[in-house]
Amino acid sequence: MNSTQLHSEATNELYEMLSPELRAELARSERSMIVPKGTALIQQGVLPEHLVIVNSGKVAVTLNCARRSASLDYSGAGKVFGMRAMVSGELPEINVTSLAPCSITTVPRDAFLVLLKSNPEIYFAVAKVLSTDLKIADRILRDNSRRFPGGNRSRPSKTV
Amino acid sequence: MAYHFQIVEDCLKCAFREQSLFCDLSQQALVRLQSIKATSVYPKGALLCLEGQSPRGVFVLCTGRAKLSTTSSEGKSIILRVAEPGEVLGLTAAVSGSPYEATVETLEPSQANFIAQSDFVRFLQEFPDVGLKVARQLTHNCKCAYEEIRSLGLSNSVPEKLAKLILRWAEHPLELSSKKPNETALRVTLTQEEIAQFIGTSRETVSRVLASFRRKGYLRVKGATWTILNRRALENLVTT
Numbered sequence: 001m002n003s004t005q006l007h008s009e010a011t012n013e014l015y016e017m018l019s020p021e022l023r024a025e026l027a028r029s030e031r032s033m034i035v036p037k038g039t040a041l042i043q044q045g046v047l048p049e050h051l052v053i054v055n056s057g058k059v060a061v062t063l064n065c066a067r068r069s070a071s072l073d074y075s076g077a078g079k080v081f082g083m084r085a086m087v088s089g090e091l092p093e094i095n096v097t098s099l100a101p102c103s104i105t106t107v108p109r110d111a112f113l114v115l116l117k118s119n120p121e122i123y124f125a126v127a128k129v130l131s132t133d134l135k136i137a138d139r140i141l142r143d144n145s146r147r148f149p150g151g152n153r154s155r156p157s158k159t160v
Numbered sequence: 161m162a163y164h165f166q167i168v169e170d171c172l173k174c175a176f177r178e179q180s181l182f183c184d185l186s187q188q189a190l191v192r193l194q195s196i197k198a199t200s201v202y203p204k205g206a207l208l209c210l211e212g213q214s215p216r217g218v219f220v221l222c223t224g225r226a227k228l229s230t231t232s233s234e235g236k237s238i239i240l241r242v243a244e245p246g247e248v249l250g251l252t253a254a255v256s257g258s259p260y261e262a263t264v265e266t267l268e269p270s271q272a273n274f275i276a277q278s279d280f281v282r283f284l285q286e287f288p289d290v291g292l293k294v295a296r297q298l299t300h301n302c303k304c305a306y307e308e309i310r311s312l313g314l315s316n317s318v319p320e321k322l323a324k325l326i327l328r329w330a331e332h333p334l335e336l337s338s339k340k341p342n343e344t345a346l347r348v349t350l351t352q353e354e355i356a357q358f359i360g361t362s363r364e365t366v367s368r369v370l371a372s373f374r375r376k377g378y379l380r381v382k383g384a385t386w387t388i389l390n391r392r393a394l395e396n397l398v399t400t
Contacts, residue, residue: 065310072309087292088299093306123291124255124284130298131252137305138261141240142230 012053012078013132017125022115029111035102041081042096047089048082050106057102062095073136074099083129086112165223167271169199174222180246182220182293189287196283197273202266204349208249209264215253217276221245224270225349228262229357239358241304242267242350244332248297254280255294267349319369321359323397326379330388344388 041052044064061073085092168174171194177183208219228240253260254277334345353363373379380387
């Protein structure tokens with residue numbers, strides 16, 4: 001299955017906000033593949049070279065904290081990763097790992113940034129993706145005592 | 161000046177623009193911003209956004225600070241973070257069209273510029289530098305949230321959490337002529353109850369730990385001015 005065909009049938013949280021022309025532009029740089037379980041799609045502290053779009057399958061989003069790992073979210077089809085690092089240049093704070101074989105589409109960082117520069121309206125779509133990530137993080141803070149499986153918490157947080 | 165700060169009506173003439181996360185925009189964007197914003201001054205305790213409310217727009221915090229809080233499923237209030245001047249409040253809701261995720265309350269007399277949602281979205285779509293600033297602020301907010309998650313998830317003790325919070329506040333120190341060279345002065349407008357909500361403990365525990373810090377000479381507290389006397393001691397408490 002080629003990347004254009006794969007992408008014309010699938011949508012994601014970034015593309016659903018873009019015009020058909022912009023999607024076609026992105027499709028020129030896309031590459032789609034199947035990755036096995038356990039693949040590190042995004043690594044904490046490593047600047048991603050691609051935007052990663054999950055077409056199907058399930059991934060885990062975790063946050064490294066000293067000796068432990070905190071589970072932030074489980075995501076699937078339609079989720080886009082690497083956006084924050086691309087737009088801000090900051091290294092990712094999270095890890096994204098496939099929990100099962102996943103179909104993903106990647107867009108090279110340089111190609112995405114060139115398109116962003118010449119089509120600034122994409123920023124609105126970018127902002128929506130980043131907003132979703134922030135909402136998830138804030139929700140975790142709200143429910144914090146139930147979201148850190150394993151490890152040794154001395155006592156439950158009094159805020160939850 | 162009833163509120164003891166200069167009200168800035170004209171963004172084009174604002175002296176603090178360049179230090180702000182959002183406001184350091186191109187001239188064109190600033191001219192547009194000037195035409196779509198409404199300037200207001202708020203007393204301490206004013207509610208700018210209410211959690212769960214449909215978004216009306218965003219507030220660009222010009223002066224003062226505001227706390228963002230949310231309610232847990234058990235009905236307890238949790239402070240997510242404190243917003244500093246230059247931040248855009250209500251951003252997530254305005255961009256996504258979903259209800260405000262947090263209640264925003266001013267911690268001190270503040271000036272904020274309100275921009276209606278539709279105007280803000282158009283502003284974001286038309287000016288690339290605005291889009292970039294918004295993306296950077298969302299990134300910054302996310303980074304702060306992850307840092308909080310890391311901190312709340314791992315800090316085993318209240319002294320460590322409180323030391324971490326004080327050290328974070330120390331990144332924006334007060335300039336006081338009376339302080340000694342190795343001291344760091346902070347303005348803390350949160351109550352002990354609010355600090356407790358921030359770090360996930362009780363007011364009594366915060367009070368006890370603070371008293372301990374003062375007794376050991378780590379900190380001096382005089383009203384809203386806290387002075388770090390022994391920064392190394394606070395840093396040694398932070399193990400995660």
